Amino acid sequence: MSLYRDEGVVLRTQKLGEADRIVTLLTRNNGRVRAVGKGVRRTTSRFGARLEPFMHVDCQFATGRTLDIVTQAETIAPYGMSITDDYGRYTAGTAMLETAERLTAEEREPAVQQYLLLVGALRTLAGAAHDPGLVLDAYLLRGLSVAGFAPSFADCVRCDAQGPHRLFSVQAGGMVCGSCRPSGTVAPSADTVALLAALLSGDWPAADSSQPRTRREASGITAAFLQWHLERGLRSLGLVER
Amino acid sequence: MYEGVVQDLIDELGRLPGVGPKSAQRIAFHLLAADADDVRRLVAALTEVKEKVRFCTVCGNVAQQEQCRICLDPRRDPSVLCVVEEPKDVVAIERTREFRGRYHVLGGAISPIEGVGPDDLRVRELMTRLADDTVQEIILATDPNLEGEATATYLARMIKPMGLRVTRLASGLPVGGDLEYADEVTLGRAFEGRRLLDV
Ligand SMILES: [Zn+2]
Ligand SMILES: [Zn+2]
Numbered sequence: 300m301s302l303y304r305d306e307g308v309v310l311r312t313q314k315l316g317e318a319d320r321i322v323t324l325l326t327r328n329n330g331r332v333r334a335v336g337k338g339v340r341r342t343t344s345r346f347g348a349r350l351e352p353f354m355h356v357d358c359q360f361a362t363g364r365t366l367d368i369v370t371q372a373e374t375i376a377p378y379g380m381s382i383t384d385d386y387g388r389y390t391a392g393t394a395m396l397e398t399a400e401r402l403t404a405e406e407r408e409p410a411v412q413q414y415l416l417l418v419g420a421l422r423t424l425a426g427a428a429h430d431p432g433l434v435l436d437a438y439l440l441r442g443l444s445v446a447g448f449a450p451s452f453a454d455c456v457r458c459d460a461q462g463p464h465r466l467f468s469v470q471a472g473g474m475v476c477g478s479c480r481p482s483g484t485v486a487p488s489a490d491t492v493a494l495l496a497a498l499l500s501g502d503w504p505a506a507d508s509s510q511p512r513t514r515r516e517a518s519g520i521t522a523a524f525l526q527w528h529l530e531r532g533l534r535s536l537g538l539v540e541r
Numbered sequence: 542m543y544e545g546v547v548q549d550l551i552d553e554l555g556r557l558p559g560v561g562p563k564s565a566q567r568i569a570f571h572l573l574a575a576d577a578d579d580v581r582r583l584v585a586a587l588t589e590v591k592e593k594v595r596f597c598t599v600c601g602n603v604a605q606q607e608q609c610r611i612c613l614d615p616r617r618d619p620s621v622l623c624v625v626e627e628p629k630d631v632v633a634i635e636r637t638r639e640f641r642g643r644y645h646v647l648g649g650a651i652s653p654i655e656g657v658g659p660d661d662l663r664v665r666e667l668m669t670r671l672a673d674d675t676v677q678e679i680i681l682a683t684d685p686n687l688e689g690e691a692t693a694t695y696l697a698r699m700i701k702p703m704g705l706r707v708t709r710l711a712s713g714l715p716v717g718g719d720l721e722y723a724d725e726v727t728l729g730r731a732f733e734g735r736r737l738l739d740v
Contacts, residue, residue, distance in 0.1 A: 348726035535653035
């Protein structure tokens with residue numbers, strides 16, 4: 300049995316046996332890790348509260364035969380408290396965790412960019428300075444970009460013809476010009492395209508000043524784009540309160 | 542893999558909560574080696590529980606009739622309703638002998654990552670119970686974990702506009718422990734739930 304230490308964000312927990320949990324974390328150095336938290340469901344557990352979804356923790360693991368075991372956990376940031384105090388934040392945050400799990404397809408494959416992106420997004424969400432739906436959509440667009448599916452909201456994704464263009468193609472992955480026009484495009488409003496670009500680039504003043512109607516259209520396009528790139532739909536996305 | 546019926550038994554046992562493939566195999570071989578009468582008693586108990594026990598039409602607790610023992614008891618205060626996730630939570634609270642009101646069992650907690658939303662729980666039934674003026678106070682006693690907290694947040698937001706008193710079980714420090722050993726989440730919640738000392 301060897302020990303290793305890493306920091307990570309708890310993505311998901313599942314009950315195991317009488318009082319244990321299997322904890323899935325996205326770690327800085329080891330990618331997505333599944334490990335057992337022993338006795339963490341007992342109210343007397345020393346670190347049960349630290350191994351809950353949204354928690355950013357510094358852990359020590361012991362390598363096991365099938366699953367590793369969490370032997371120590373210290374809190375870096377307890378994002379869960381602020382996130383569960385608001386139902387909109389909770390449902391948006393859960394969709395972020397599920398996305399992070401799905402965008403790191405292989406266990407133990409280092410994904411430091413995805414890790415840093417998730418930590419930043421959870422900090423923003425817990426800070427409650429922006430609408431949870433906007434924080435979620437910004438995270439989804441950037442998470443897909445890190446995974447290699449960066450959308451374009453300016454130039455044509457097919458031929459690079461300089462934008463702005465009117466049509467968006469989910470399959471092509473961004474705005475398309477009139478001559479490339481593949482089948483199945485949508486024509487979002489110019490405000491929506493501007494919002495999507497602002498979310499992708501992290502322009503919060505522009506995003507915060509957007510109208511509810513624009514946000515709805517942008518989140519619809521973001522969701523369609525996400526579903527296209529994930530094999531199965533996200534369970535939590537339909538339960539996000541906008 | 543084992544042959545036919547043995548594997549079927551292992552598969553069925555493996556679907557039980559907390560039973561992994563190894564435990565399922567161990568239980569299956571225990572049953573194969575066990576006395577036929579013992580197994581027959583187990584089968585009878587399983588059949589009986591499915592035939593006789595159902596869920597209370599009022600509160601969702603386990604019941605042997607239309608309504609459970611607590612809902613039928615006229616001495617229980619109908620103005621105070623304690624909302625819990627599972628029937629086993631009713632048992633846990635009853636053991637304290639502190640609570641004299643009635644219950645509402647949700648059937649779980651809101652867990653979007655598992656695809657469980659408010660519509661999958663007995664939330665609508667709860668709102669229907671609150672529609673007349675009988676209930677004056679709601680105690681949210683969902684689990685003191687992340688999903689339980691989020692479920693309480695959701696319910697509080699639904700119920701508060703109805704003008705009812707909504708309280709949450711104080712989640713805090715385990716009695717008998719030292720403060721320095723408490724983790725920051727538990728300690729933080731304990732601060733939120735601090736109470737006035739009448740001295
Ligand atoms: Zn083009
Ligand atoms: Zn009942």
